[in-house]
Amino acid sequence: MAPVLALVLPVQRRIHLAQGLWLLSWLLALAAGLTVLCSGHLLGQVWQLGPFLAPTCPFPALPQVALAAGAVALGTGLVGAGASRASLDPARYPPWRGLLGPLLAIGTVLGGGLLLVGLVLVLALPGSLDQGLEQGLGAALEHYKDTEVPGHCQAKRLVDELQLRHHCCGRHGYKDWFGVQWVSSRYLDPNDQDVVDRIQSNVDGLYLTDGVPFSCCNPYSPRPCLQSRLSDPQAYLLFNPRQPNLNLWAQGCHGVLLGHLQWFVSTLGSVLAATCLLQALVLMGLRYLQTALEALGGVIEEGETQGYLFSGALRDTLKALWARAGGANRPAPEEIPAEEEAPEEGLPE
Structure with missing residues (x-):
């Protein structure tokens, strides 16, 4: 059972791998910190502009997922920096030996999954943001006059603050106010x-x-x-x-807010892509380093060893699961038994 994507790692290569992995881990921590800052700021903007978004708009899920992905990636970067530095010191590596396996699984499944979901949301949600702002701003303008109606008594103040802060008027222009009653009935x-x-x-x-x-x-x-x-x-x-x-x-408030939020989305998407790439490199480096040291019994010493991403047993397990799922009733071509030749019938005398 040969391992998958195996690399021969003598002691010098292991040292270079650990040093490069330490640098990549801190770069990952920096990118993850930027992800947390960008997603946190975007979450604050969405919370502030929440009254002008439709209740069914799924856009607020983007900063929440990005914030969680950034937190997991930050933890992965700090763990990678500590593990790579400890791999060069025989006295500091043993405590990391039992932790690397679960940490790699959590970083791959949870961190990688959240980053991929965040990237998908960055590409998929701008259209829903446009529609959500369209409906939310229209409802805000209609409730501008309802200063004494429970649930809408703050609509006038919020719309006034929005127009003064973002230098906009109406939904698409000042003529939008001509189609709604914005003067309270009590006046x-x-x-x-x-x-x-x-x-x-x-x-x-x-x-x-x-x-x-x-x-x-x-x-x-x-x-x-x-x-x-x-x-x-x-x-x-x-x-x-x-x-x-x-x-x-x-300008209308729809175009101003849409451009404002889309700039944050594009920035967050770039940071998420960089974080995803760095996390993949760090997790691969940690896996190679872990398997190389496990081949030596967890002892850092001179000698040539082999690191890999997947063991042969895992590959065989995946093959067996695949065979049970879809190919159990279809034998492989080399396993198909040759058809027995029919016996020649003797000619009648």
Whole structure:
């Protein structure tokens, strides 16, 4: 039973392997630390922007999985650095001998699985983020007026803070406010004929105006902000409301937030890919180092030994499982018995 991907490792190669593995382990720890920082920051951004995401949007799973993967990779890097350094010292290696096997299994299955899931989510979730922001921002604009409704009383404050912080207005532009009632009903006079006409002018019975909240105004503009009668070309003599610059934020919040979060996703994806590559190299190096020292009985000494990734017994076990799963009833070509030749029948006399 020959081992799989075996390498001959004399003492000099083992020393070089341990030294290179120590360096790769610290690089893995650094990349994993960056993964934890990036995913933690993205998780904070998602938590902050949670009211503007649809409840069914799966995007928050990405920073959570990336955070867990980064934590496991950080532990793998620290363990790899300690084990590779201990492999050069006969007095320090024996405590690591019984730990390397379980640690390699945990790092491969748990850490590698989480990193791969995180990379898949980085590629698969941007589309759901677009749709989640579309639905979440639309609902936030509709509940802007509900300052006294339980569960939505903070919607006005959150939308105002969002527009002021990210310099955006509406979902795709300031005209989105024309299609929703953003003025609270408690500020409307039911005896005012203009209010009654506006409410009766649409099927939904909403008080719609061609104005925007004050949070859409650019406070750095030297000119007064135009908030109301934005669709009336005769409302202002000095300004043309048809011009794109109305002292309002030009961009919609959907595009601003989407670009903001996608930049974090692309950065996190690059860090995850680097972490995944470094973790694969560290785990392979630890496996070669472990099997090479096990061949010497766990004693670090001069001599030539062999390291490998998989033992021959594991290969035979996998073959047996595969045969039981699908090929038990199909014998291998070399195992098919040759058909016995039919006996020649004698000719009748």
